[in-house]
Amino acid sequence: MSELQQTNPVPATAKWKIPQEFLTAKSATYCALFLPLAALPLLIDSSFVYHIAILVCLNAIITSGLGVIVRVDQLSLAHGAFAGIGAYASALAVIKLGVPFLLSLVLAALAAGVAAVLLGRLVLGLKGVYFVLATFAFNELFRMIMLLLPEISGGTNGLSNIPAAEIAGLEISSKPGFYIFIALALAATLLVVWMILRSPIGRAFDAISGNLPLAQASGIPPRRYQILAFTSGSVIAGVGGGIMAAYVGFISPESFTFWFSVNTIIMLIVGGRYSIMGPVLGALLLTPLPEVLRSTGQLQQIIYGVCLIAILRFMPGGVSGLIDRFAELMSGRK
Amino acid sequence: MTAILEVSDLTMRFGGLTALDSLSFKVNDHETVGLIGPNGAGKTTAFNVISGVLAPTSGTVHYRGSAITGLPTHRIVRHGVVRTFQSTSVFAKASVLDNIVCGGFVNWETGFVSNLFNGAKTRATQAAARDRAMELIRLAGIEELAHSAAGELSYGHQKRLGLLVALAASPSLLLLDEPAAGLNAEESEELAEFIRSVKQQLQIAVLLVEHHIEMITSLCDRLIVLEYGRKIADGPVAEVRQDPRVVDAYLGVDDDDDA
Ligand SMILES: Nc1ncnc2c1ncn2[C@@H]1O[C@H](COP(=O)(O)OP(=O)(O)O)[C@@H](O)[C@H]1O
Numbered sequence A: 001m002s003e004l005q006q007t008n009p010v011p012a013t014a015k016w017k018i019p020q021e022f023l024t025a026k027s028a029t030y031c032a033l034f035l036p037l038a039a040l041p042l043l044i045d046s047s048f049v050y051h052i053a054i055l056v057c058l059n060a061i062i063t064s065g066l067g068v069i070v071r072v073d074q075l076s077l078a079h080g081a082f083a084g085i086g087a088y089a090s091a092l093a094v095i096k097l098g099v100p101f102l103l104s105l106v107l108a109a110l111a112a113g114v115a116a117v118l119l120g121r122l123v124l125g126l127k128g129v130y131f132v133l134a135t136f137a138f139n140e141l142f143r144m145i146m147l148l149l150p151e152i153s154g155g156t157n158g159l160s161n162i163p164a165a166e167i168a169g170l171e172i173s174s175k176p177g178f179y180i181f182i183a184l185a186l187a188a189t190l191l192v193v194w195m196i197l198r199s200p201i202g203r204a205f206d207a208i209s210g211n212l213p214l215a216q217a218s219g220i221p222p223r224r225y226q227i228l229a230f231t232s233g234s235v236i237a238g239v240g241g242g243i244m245a246a247y248v249g250f251i252s253p254e255s256f257t258f259w260f261s262v263n264t265i266i267m268l269i270v271g272g273r274y275s276i277m278g279p280v281l282g283a284l285l286l287t288p289l290p291e292v293l294r295s296t297g298q299l300q301q302i303i304y305g306v307c308l309i310a311i312l313r314f315m316p317g318g319v320s321g322l323i324d325r326f327a328e329l330m331s332g333r334k
Numbered sequence B: 001m002t003a004i005l006e007v008s009d010l011t012m013r014f015g016g017l018t019a020l021d022s023l024s025f026k027v028n029d030h031e032t033v034g035l036i037g038p039n040g041a042g043k044t045t046a047f048n049v050i051s052g053v054l055a056p057t058s059g060t061v062h063y064r065g066s067a068i069t070g071l072p073t074h075r076i077v078r079h080g081v082v083r084t085f086q087s088t089s090v091f092a093k094a095s096v097l098d099n100i101v102c103g104g105f106v107n108w109e110t111g112f113v114s115n116l117f118n119g120a121k122t123r124a125t126q127a128a129a130r131d132r133a134m135e136l137i138r139l140a141g142i143e144e145l146a147h148s149a150a151g152e153l154s155y156g157h158q159k160r161l162g163l164l165v166a167l168a169a170s171p172s173l174l175l176l177d178e179p180a181a182g183l184n185a186e187e188s189e190e191l192a193e194f195i196r197s198v199k200q201q202l203q204i205a206v207l208l209v210e211h212h213i214e215m216i217t218s219l220c221d222r223l224i225v226l227e228y229g230r231k232i233a234d235g236p237v238a239e240v241r242q243d244p245r246v247v248d249a250y251l252g253v254d255d256d257d258d259a
């Protein structure tokens, strides 16, 4: 065999070492930004602040899932449906079968995952706008099917008797308790997304979105990775939906319309779709906005739209794009 | 010599246009074959069909005895057939090194769980892929560019990177679609030298589409000439170059000043 085809022995690496990727100016900037912010609600200790903080975390989790899906250049308008599938799976498991809360989230993940694999196989061959339309249709289909099955879904009345979340006999329905739980859930979600994206799987995602013909010519099976991205992202949405059901205590088919998907997309784009922290930033900026803008009435939608256009036009990397640039400046690179 | 690639009766129609018309030819192990013909003759289409980008209207492609007709590209790559693109094609945002690592995907595909937890197997294959990419970079003599973004390279360097990305997939048959297009005489000479040394080190077969006649003459063992999707000549370079039909159809008219 020629010299070129030999593979070199791999240098032994220490088993438990903080991965290099953690120790960057970027991650330092995000930690400096978010750790105090995460502690803030506990210090202020107001029910309203807890409520907003919980919604921010919930939106950040769900948007993170969409962030994985767009890595392979697919924009899903079915994200709301997958959150809904997770929400109903979890709520029904708790109500009808008395399943513990955490286990019900596993069921939510499974239900969303199975649905995503099935839908993914069907529509992931579609290109660009056709894929977007197919996912839009799926979201509407989900809503309609749920409305047609009132015995399961509660119909237009929804399910309103969802018991408070309980972990190991510890009720976490109090606002501080639920906030700590959901903040940890968000941290876990971000960790999983980080693990996926820094791995060879993430490399394959980037290759597919960067140059599809070349990725294929390099032996990367695009469908497999597109389904993987779609399923992982939809599973995250499903878990988010399950948590949402437990927090709000009420879900109906109207909770998961296609507007749910659209709002998730907006949060992702505003926050920045190229960064793991983008969804958190997007949720942080946009979740409180309706509360803040409530007094402006109809103007709310217009302000929302103008902000979005401005961001699309001037910061394609979203807010996280700005922070990344700031971190690069701080670390002395140009 | 044994034939590794066997193309039989390949026809490719786009609506009313017949881009390939019952094309049959073979490529032997370790052989370098030139596939030439005027623009629009169907050379790139032949590559697209062989590499699985297009499914042919009819006909078959066999590689080392297996039918690969109509398989998806990523599976054909696993048989050892790897192609480059006529236009530059790189992962623009990634570094040169990462481009080549990506090109070697078939060598570092590890299990999902190992990947997710960056397990020993994943670390080992990733390190091996990087080492191999560095070797290819050294072989091409572009060490100073290893960490530059591919999209910022010059046209010539991007063309060469395309070749390295393909080599990273460990081909046994390399399909090169106009690798010297747009390069000046000196650069083409360098590229020819590079292809020669790669061929010699890796012992692979090459199917080369090119217009630079010097490059073809210096590299190829055999020439196949296409015109309107049909094969009009197939034989040793010196012989084909004398063939009056070939001179008429191609060589005599437009030499190497194609776009
Ligand atoms: N995807 C396609 N759809 C329609 N026509 C095509 C396609 N690809 C190639 N052709 C046509 O097929 C013919 C052969 O093209 P091509 O294989 O690119 O030629 P060459 O590479 O020899 O210059 C041309 O007439 C071209 O316009």
Ligand SMILES: [Mg+2]
Pocket (backbone or CB within 6 Å): B043, B044, B045, B086
């Ligand atoms: Mg061509």
